[in-house]
Amino acid sequence: DSGVTQTPKHLITATGQRVTLRCSPRSGDLSVYWYQQSLDQGLQFLIQYYNGEERAKGNILERFSAQQFPDLHSELNLSSLELGDSALYFCASSVEIDTDTQYFGPGTRLTVL
Amino acid sequence: AQKVTQAQTEISVVEKEDVTLDCVYETRDTTYYLFWYKQPPSGELVFLIRRNSFDEQNEISGRYSWNFQKSTSSFNFTITASQVVDSAVYFCALSEVGGSYIPTFGRGTSLIVHP
Numbered sequence: 001d002s003g004v005t006q007t008p009k010h011l012i013t014a015t016g017q018r019v020t021l022r023c024s025p026r027s028g029d030l031s032v033y034w035y036q037q038s039l040d041q042g043l044q045f046l047i048q049y050y051n052g053e054e055r056a057k058g059n060i061l062e063r064f065s066a067q068q069f070p071d072l073h074s075e076l077n078l079s080s081l082e083l084g085d086s087a088l089y090f091c092a093s094s095v096e097i098d099t100d101t102q103y104f105g106p107g108t109r110l111t112v113l
Numbered sequence: 114a115q116k117v118t119q120a121q122t123e124i125s126v127v128e129k130e131d132v133t134l135d136c137v138y139e140t141r142d143t144t145y146y147l148f149w150y151k152q153p154p155s156g157e158l159v160f161l162i163r164r165n166s167f168d169e170q171n172e173i174s175g176r177y178s179w180n181f182q183k184s185t186s187s188f189n190f191t192i193t194a195s196q197v198v199d200s201a202v203y204f205c206a207l208s209e210v211g212g213s214y215i216p217t218f219g220r221g222t223s224l225i226v227h228p
Contacts, residue, residue: 002157002159002160033215042218042219042220042221043204043218043221044218045215045216045217048215055213056213056215058215088156090158092158101148101160101163102160102216103160104150104157104158104159104160105157106155106156106157107156107157107158109156
């Protein structure tokens with residue numbers, strides 16, 4: 001158990017809908033990362049937050065957004081969902097940024113029908 | 114730009130065999146970090162090891178060992194006396210200063226250990 005929690009574990013929704021994925025980092029970790037894992041693209045970095053501020057952006061679509069709240073939990077919002085958004089979404093956290101090892105949550109499996 | 118190649122898509126072995134998972138990386142930075150993660154069938158990603166570019170010492174942890182060779186840009190992972198519980202997808206990753214330390218992952222190697 002990495003100490004990172006993600007809810008929900010599974011999410012099934014329809015095209016065009018909007019969903020919110022939630023992540024609670026390990027106690028004391030200030031940095032949160034979001035990744036998407038799909039068969040086509042593999043494991044891809046989406047976005048990073050550090051102590052409430054956006055720190056780095058990767059291959060994140062404009063339909064997707066995220067934020068980190070004062071209690072350090074983070075939410076990833078996915079809107080206007082398409083079939084291709086079906087994937088496993090991971091959250092990871094680390095104490096600081098840069099060189100720290102990231103510890104991953106169990107993931108949220110999103111299925112868009 | 115950083116890149117990680119895991120050329121072995123799938124490896125199948127019988128229990129107690131030794132197996133080596135290959136990882137080759139590309140980077141222009143002199144300071145970088147290499148990682149291995151395990152993703153068992155249950156789906157979570159489990160951190161196994163982190164190695165910085167200045168430490169080429171090989172590491173052993175139980176049945177696991179890692180061979181880091183800068184000369185060949187490789188960071189290979191060996192499991193000795195494999196067990197069925199080792200069946201998983203293993204990912205190698207690289208993070209570098211030039212990439213803001215955001216890791217780039219290889220496509221993974223699926224290891225199947227048969228009883």
